[in-house]
Amino acid sequence: MSDKPPIHTSLKTLSISILLFVLLIGLWEFAVRYLQVPAFIVPAPSSMFRALYQGIASGLYVEHVGVTLIEILAGFAIGSSLGLLLGVGIATNRYMAYFLYPYVVVFQSLPKVAIAPLIVLWFGLGITSKIVAGALICFFAVMVNTIAGLRAVEQDRVDLIRSLGGSDFQVFWMLRLPSAMPFIMAGLEIALTFAMIGVIVAEFLGAERGLGMLMQSMNFSMDVAGSFSILVVLAALGLVLNRIIIFARHRLIYWEQPAGARGSEPPDTH
Amino acid sequence: MPVANVGDLAPPGQGTGQGTGQGISPSAITVNAVTKRFRVGNDAITALEEVSLDVRRGEFVAIVGPSGCGKSTLLKILTGLFAPSAGDTRIGGTVTTGPRRDIGVVFQSPLLFPWRTVLENVMLPADVQKLNRATHLTRAKELLDLVGLTDFKDRYPKELSGGMQQRVAIARALLHQPAILLMDEPFGALDAMTRERMNVELQRLWRIHNTSILFITHSIPEAVFLASRVVVMTPRPGRVAEILDINLPAKRPLELMNSPEFGAYVARIRSHFGSVGVID
Ligand SMILES: Nc1ncnc2c1ncn2[C@@H]1O[C@H](COP(=O)(O)OP(=O)(O)OP(=O)(O)O)[C@@H](O)[C@H]1O
Ligand SMILES: [Mg+2]
Numbered sequence: 001m002s003d004k005p006p007i008h009t010s011l012k013t014l015s016i017s018i019l020l021f022v023l024l025i026g027l028w029e030f031a032v033r034y035l036q037v038p039a040f041i042v043p044a045p046s047s048m049f050r051a052l053y054q055g056i057a058s059g060l061y062v063e064h065v066g067v068t069l070i071e072i073l074a075g076f077a078i079g080s081s082l083g084l085l086l087g088v089g090i091a092t093n094r095y096m097a098y099f100l101y102p103y104v105v106v107f108q109s110l111p112k113v114a115i116a117p118l119i120v121l122w123f124g125l126g127i128t129s130k131i132v133a134g135a136l137i138c139f140f141a142v143m144v145n146t147i148a149g150l151r152a153v154e155q156d157r158v159d160l161i162r163s164l165g166g167s168d169f170q171v172f173w174m175l176r177l178p179s180a181m182p183f184i185m186a187g188l189e190i191a192l193t194f195a196m197i198g199v200i201v202a203e204f205l206g207a208e209r210g211l212g213m214l215m216q217s218m219n220f221s222m223d224v225a226g227s228f229s230i231l232v233v234l235a236a237l238g239l240v241l242n243r244i245i246i247f248a249r250h251r252l253i254y255w256e257q258p259a260g261a262r263g264s265e266p267p268d269t270h
Numbered sequence: 271m272p273v274a275n276v277g278d279l280a281p282p283g284q285g286t287g288q289g290t291g292q293g294i295s296p297s298a299i300t301v302n303a304v305t306k307r308f309r310v311g312n313d314a315i316t317a318l319e320e321v322s323l324d325v326r327r328g329e330f331v332a333i334v335g336p337s338g339c340g341k342s343t344l345l346k347i348l349t350g351l352f353a354p355s356a357g358d359t360r361i362g363g364t365v366t367t368g369p370r371r372d373i374g375v376v377f378q379s380p381l382l383f384p385w386r387t388v389l390e391n392v393m394l395p396a397d398v399q400k401l402n403r404a405t406h407l408t409r410a411k412e413l414l415d416l417v418g419l420t421d422f423k424d425r426y427p428k429e430l431s432g433g434m435q436q437r438v439a440i441a442r443a444l445l446h447q448p449a450i451l452l453m454d455e456p457f458g459a460l461d462a463m464t465r466e467r468m469n470v471e472l473q474r475l476w477r478i479h480n481t482s483i484l485f486i487t488h489s490i491p492e493a494v495f496l497a498s499r500v501v502v503m504t505p506r507p508g509r510v511a512e513i514l515d516i517n518l519p520a521k522r523p524l525e526l527m528n529s530p531e532f533g534a535y536v537a538r539i540r541s542h543f544g545s546v547g548v549i550d
Contacts, residue, residue, distance in 0.1 A: 157381050163349040164446070165371040166398040174397065178385045255385040255426050 043225035052229035061214075061233060068199060068211040069237065071127055075134020076195040080188055083139045087146025092172060108144065112137045112194075113201050120205045130202045130210065137198035138191035145187025149180025182256060185249040192241055200234070211237075297363070298450050298482030299325040299348065304357035306343055316507035317343045320357070323501050323510060325450070328480040332493035334539060335503030341486045344508070345454050348484070349373055362449050371399055374443030378455040380435035382427035388438050389414065389423040395446040406445060413441035416475065433464040440475070451483045458488060466524060469495055473522060494535045495522060502542050511542050 007013060025045045031037070032044040039047065055061040089096045090104070116133050123129035153176050161171050203212025211230055218226035306318040317340035325331045335341055346352040348359050350369040359366045361373065374395075382391045389410055396406035414420050417437040419430075427435055436456060443451055456472075457465045473496055476483055487493050493500045494516055502511045516535055518526065526532055 154381070156377050156379065157383075159346070159349070159351055160375065160377065160381050161394075161398055162351055162369050163373060163375045164395050164398040165369050170398055174394075175383070178383070181385075253385075256428070 040222045040224050043228055047225040048228040048232070051223070051225040052232055055226070055229055055233075061211075061230075064209055064211050064214050065233060065237065067127065067209045068130075068203070071130040071199045071203075071210065072134055072192075072195050072237075072241070074131045075199055076138055076192055078131065079135035079137070079139040079195060080142045080191050082135070083142030083187070083191070084146055084184065087143040088150065090143070091147045091150035091176075104140075104143070108140055112140070113197065116198065116201045117205055120202055125206050125208050130199045130207065133202035134195035134198035138194040141190040141194055142184070142187040145183045145190075146180060149183025149187075150176045152183070153179050181253050185245075185253060189242070189245050189249070192245055193238070196234075196238055196241070296327040297324045298327045298329070298361070299323075299331075299484060300360040300363075301344070301348070302357050302359065304344070304347060304354045304359060306340065306347065306352065307355045318347075318354075319507040319509050321503075321508060321510055322357075323513065325482050325484050327482055329499065330476055330483045330485065330497050331499050331501060332485045332487055332497035333501045333503060334487055334490055334493045335508060336505045336543060337488070338506050339503045340506065340508030341503065342454055345375070345452050345484070345486060348452055349375055371446065372449045374446070374448035374451045376436075376439050376443045376451070376453040376456040378458045380427070380432075380439040382435055382438055382442075384427055387424050387426055388419060388430070391427065391438055392442045392445055394442055399446060401446060410441070410445055413444055414438075416478075417441050417471070431464075433460055433468060436460065436468065437471070440472070444479070444481070449482065451481050453483065453485045455486055455488060457492070465489075465492070470524060472496065477520060490536050490539045491527060491532075494518075494532060494539070495527060500535075500539060502539055504542075512539075514539065 029045050032042060043051075052061075086100070090100055091097070115136060119133045119136070120129045123132050150172075157175055157179075158171055161175055166174070199210070200212040203210040204216050207213035211234060215227050215230040218224075218230070301321055301323045304318055304321045305316065307314045307316050321340075321344060323331070323333075333341055333344070343352065347354050348361070348366065350366045350373075361370060382388075383394070386394070389407075392410040392413060393403075393406060395401070396403065396410075411420070411423065414423050417440060419434060419437055419441070422430060422434065427438070430438065436459075440456070443453075457468050460468060469492060475481075476496075485493070485496060497516055498520075500514045500516060502514065503509065504511045514535065518531065518535075
């Protein structure tokens, strides 16, 4: 953490931000027009925004956003729950740790997107394969963080509860779980991004509906402005979901603000 | 000076210990020829060898000894977290076989739970032992008053200084009215000034409550200042080198540390470590 005072959002900073944004877009527009970049390589922002407007106004994007959002949320929920449960199991049970941890290590070193084609093959072009891909890819982040968090407890604290006659369950419930919360929340934050990657990649590989599929079909018809407009939608979606997680983290870990090390919170804003 | 009405901290329902073998001597803690070996790989290291000592009811006993002589190990055996390799320990006449509910422990670091407020931290023993909330909440507030932290009861630990945190830890250790208080270098992490102030406060607390305290420290002056008896231990394997009565008044002002009697006790204890060149 730096000692510099945070930059407060004031009229002045806000207008500078907006000015910078307009400047960048203007520069982009100018560059595309002046250098005569072909529209199928990089579109001008104006045509990108037009595509965005048309996509939203026609209701086309809304439908696909809905599908993709459900896939992301379902994949995230299922993957995180499993990750949490298995993490707790491995961290608290010696036998589970002994027999399952080797698989964890192997899976961890595997680039998980590489499994996506198989998942689409097994679970088809519908929504299921996307949820499975999202869940599988985000599962490990939560599990590994849960294990690390539950294990990173000072022995003296455990002894404190034990010396009062506390049970294993009390040690877990009153000490290990709250201690692990910052780790778990960091895991969830990463997991959400991973779930999104899993879903989009699976949609690229074959889907009936969804933003990834839409983008893929636009690419095939060289509608690059359309593709860019979908990127904008995806960025907005990711941003909103990330904000929700950060909000939940602040609520759940009210006693500490992790020093920005793991989270993706922008610096110096409060 | 806060008014103390926190109730008597003597062990509840503690008459004569059954089967003490110690006659009717009112021992709060008895350590009887305790030996502790740890197995490290193929070697066994002896942390404690034939250690015997006792703490009478309401007595303040300090243990000094070089690092690694087994002081913390002895404390863990007393809490029932470790079993001794030989010998036994008794609390109020009952042989310790596992963790008990009538011991208060203060560790070197405060070990407060950051997600609990100061008051909730003091309430930890009540939560673990599922004791009556209302009565213990009152008691927790009284204890916080006693350690001078009433204004901080709703704060979180990170907002407190090290000395304040350690005072919370002491209040927490007293909440469930333990028969004995075990303290493992509780002020070791504090600066010298805070440490002296804490010593004075602990002495006051002990006089008010008349709790039996076993206090581990690296600091010889601290031991002499606080204790009615000082147990001097040898380097590893830890044995009892000497048990020294400190015949100083119960109420000891800080200036007493400058007196010749005080200096004589310190010198006497230090002579045990002269050749080893340890501590302080
Ligand atoms: N769980 C354990 N397993 C193996 N060896 C141990 C264990 N606990 C303590 N020991 C060993 O026992 C010896 C005594 O340790 P202990 O922590 O009791 O010393 P201490 O007197 O409290 O030291 P210090 O003053 O530094 O706190 C040390 O040599 C230590 O390495
Ligand atoms: Mg120690």
